[in-house]
Amino acid sequence: MRIVNLGDTNSILNKFVAELRDVDIQKDSLRFRRNVERIGEIMAYEISKEFHYSTKDIQSPLGIAPMNTPDDQIVISTILRAGLPFHQGFLRYLDNAENAFVSAYRKYKDRLNFDIHIEYIASPRLTGKTLIISDPMLATGSSMELAYEALLTKGVPGHVHVASIISSKQALEYLQKKMPDDKTTIWIAALDNDLDDHSYIVPGLGDAGDLAFGEKE
Numbered sequence: 001m002r003i004v005n006l007g008d009t010n011s012i013l014n015k016f017v018a019e020l021r022d023v024d025i026q027k028d029s030l031r032f033r034r035n036v037e038r039i040g041e042i043m044a045y046e047i048s049k050e051f052h053y054s055t056k057d058i059q060s061p062l063g064i065a066p067m068n069t070p071d072d073q074i075v076i077s078t079i080l081r082a083g084l085p086f087h088q089g090f091l092r093y094l095d096n097a098e099n100a101f102v103s104a105y106r107k108y109k110d111r112l113n114f115d116i117h118i119e120y121i122a123s124p125r126l127t128g129k130t131l132i133i134s135d136p137m138l139a140t141g142s143s144m145e146l147a148y149e150a151l152l153t154k155g156v157p158g159h160v161h162v163a164s165i166i167s168s169k170q171a172l173e174y175l176q177k178k179m180p181d182d183k184t185t186i187w188i189a190a191l192d193n194d195l196d197d198h199s200y201i202v203p204g205l206g207d208a209g210d211l212a213f214g215e216k217e
């Protein structure tokens with residue numbers, strides 16, 4: 001399985017991730033959502049380099065230009081709710097993509113222990129298509145694993161791109177065991193070493209869903 005950490009290369013992406021993490025700047029929820037979107041836009045561009053291209057003759061007003069454009073049938077999927085602005089960023093660049101949505105939430109048994117529950121899925125048929133599963137945070141990796149399994153009920157994609165902003169080392173190790181080696185690429189913008197007692201990424205950024213949309217009951 002290929003893992004690409006776009007944060008390893010110095011670019012403006014790192015400033016957007018730094019602003020998501022910054023305890024003062026992240027309080028501005030409009031800026032938080034917009035930074036998540038912008039990272040989705042950058043990742044869409046980077047992932048597009050892996051698509052399959054063929055040359056088409058494009059008629060301009062003055063002549064014919066041979067242009068290499070992608071042929072993949074792309075499906076962008078995301079995990080509610082923190083994934084919504086990330087998804088929007090991908091959709092801004094991948095104009096004709098189909099879309100899928102999965103819900104996943106942590107149901108706490110007590111203060112520290114929880115199960116992940118999937119209750120909602122809306123997806124087109126995925127057989128043979130290029131599937132992007134976007135979620136800004138990979139902490140334990142369980143939400144991604146279960147969302148991926150739920151999406152597989154809609155067909156087996158040709159290739160899966162898992163796109164995340166901050167991943168823990170634990171999540172990457174976990175997903176490498178759970179997803180097909182030869183048909184999965186994981187794209188991240190930052191890799192963090194630790195999880196705390198509540199399985200939050202450290203240093204991470206806190207709760208991405210709450211920062212984007214407000215606290216829930």
Ligand SMILES: O=P(O)(O)OC[C@H]1O[C@H](OP(=O)(O)OP(=O)(O)O)[C@H](O)[C@@H]1O
Nearest residue numbers: 080081082137138139140141142143209
């Ligand atoms: O890798 P995991 O341990 O499964 O944790 C990561 C999940 O946590 C966040 O969602 P959250 O459960 O906070 O839901 P929300 O988006 O509604 O806030 C995030 O968007 C992932 O879906």
Ligand SMILES: O=c1cc[nH]c(=O)[nH]1
Nearest residue numbers: 139200201206207208
């Ligand atoms: O660090 C984490 C873990 C789960 N969900 C988040 O939003 N952040």
Ligand SMILES: [Mg+2]
Nearest residue numbers: 207208209210
């Ligand atoms: Mg959350």
